Amino acid sequence: MTKEEVAAHLELIGTLMELRGDDAFRTKAYHGAARTIEQLEGDFDTLIATGKLAKVRGIGETLREVILSLAKTGTADVLEELRAVTPPGLIAMLRIPGLGPKKVRALNTSLGIDSLETLRVACIGGKVAGLKGFGEKTQQKILDGLTFIESVGERVRIDQSLPLGLMLLERIRALPGVLRAELCGSLRRRRETSKDIDLLVAAEDSAPIMQAFCTLPEVRHIVGQGETKSSIVAEWVTHGHRITLGADLRVVKPDQFASALVHFTGSKEHNIRLRQLATDRGWKLNEYELAGPNSRVACETEADLYAALGLDWIAPELREDTGEIEAATQHALPKLVEASDIRGVFHNHTTYSDGVNTLEEMALAAKALGFEYLGIGDHSQSLTVARGLSPERVRHQIAEIDRLNQQLDGFRILKGIECDILKNGDLDYDDDLLAELDYVVISVHTYFDLPIEEQTARICKALRHPATTMLGHATGRLLLRRDGYKVNLDEVLQTAAEHRKMIEINAQPSRLDLDWIYVKRAKALGIPLVINPDAHSTDELALFRYGVNVARRGWLTPQNVFNTLPLPAILQSLRIPA
């Protein structure tokens, strides 16, 4: 089993234990281990072989055995035992808002409910309301929840949730009495997907703000409304897509805003570490204050609060408890790359292949964005569905780029290609043609189902090709739609490092591939990353910002990102005559 599969199975064991009614701290250990394994840096197989697993925080003797068993055999005794006593449909029931393991277990043992369908029938028949601990309202809430999970996916992509979140934020900031307001949660941390939108407001009087929030035009229904916290489901139509997403609003007093902002930005794991730091000093930390036994620490900003705990301010993107607390203690946090550091982008498409704008239109749009250069990477010949370029068309495009570069003042179009990696790891053009180009992006678009060893070998072979400059969308994943192809990324990164190749952060919000966890790993190996929008239109050039988010989550500084270099340095690095 791969690292990801082991993590997913640990998660499953934890959930099944919850449904069985196991001790909460025991189940938490499994959930914690799942997360730890998922974010492990370094090669998983090596880690297992060298027995280093035992040194990882949160993994003791029992979990080590379970992980080894999962990795080797694909299952574990504890998992099989749990599966034998738990109907698989119970897990689906946990997705209903308001239903947790205890209630699901009660429904199963008392009424024999074991699926969403039997649950619906029992609710309609009024059987659930009669159960101890349940009632009419709970029964109705379950029915609403069943409808809700049919209409809403679990998570949405950041390009859908962030605009909706920012729009709600603007509406809230415009309300009278709102002193400060921010987006919080996974959106503020710029995670690639979100489950809901978290909003925080500072105000003296919360009631009118709650009232206004719950009656915003985007509100489809109100999940809960209290004095300081309300939850709604918002619906919004943009670019022809209907987006339905939950949104929570918290209102606090102005002097509570900094601690509340930290609290609601999370992540949960980051907050737990902060509270432990507070506890170590005999203080307590919650959303309202950082306080000692006799007095509270005045915090106007987040930085004040972090400083009181002996930490430098930590950018929201880093707050995942993957080393940022330690780095902040030692004043060793990286100065993260920003969108304004990006001087140009590679890997973009034009009407030559499957783009919708011409070469010239793309160049002018890139220049208007403030870029110094635009790299073109249309598809190569074998990808016929995307109108991949024949060698003649490539040379035609090269000639047109030369002409346009004569006209464009202070701006340069770079001649690249998104070259398919063929099934055997060869590139899609002969060496002579590849040598005429300024750079080569290599990508997998075919044979997604190869065995992991073959896929890895294929990509590594293409990476070793002297003409190769950078690897595009390393796993081919489509967020919330399709897993990437099976590939040993640690080996791919190792090969890239050895042969001094770059790796792309594909900034398409549906991809965000390389994942930030591996971005961090690539940085550790000294591999330059390149943030590319993979734009198929002029509008899509601006998507590079989503790639910057990934880079920041991966701890990258401007020095780690190739396209923060100005044009002269790019030309020199790629050995292009000025």
Place this chain on the structure above:
DNA sequence: GCCGTTTTCGGCCCGACTGTTTTCAGTCG
């Protein structure tokens, strides 16, 4: 199930809201 300069047992982050209770359990973040 994990962990340890309060160390091999007894802790483990903390509070809001809801619904079903009559003082609290469950869920959520």
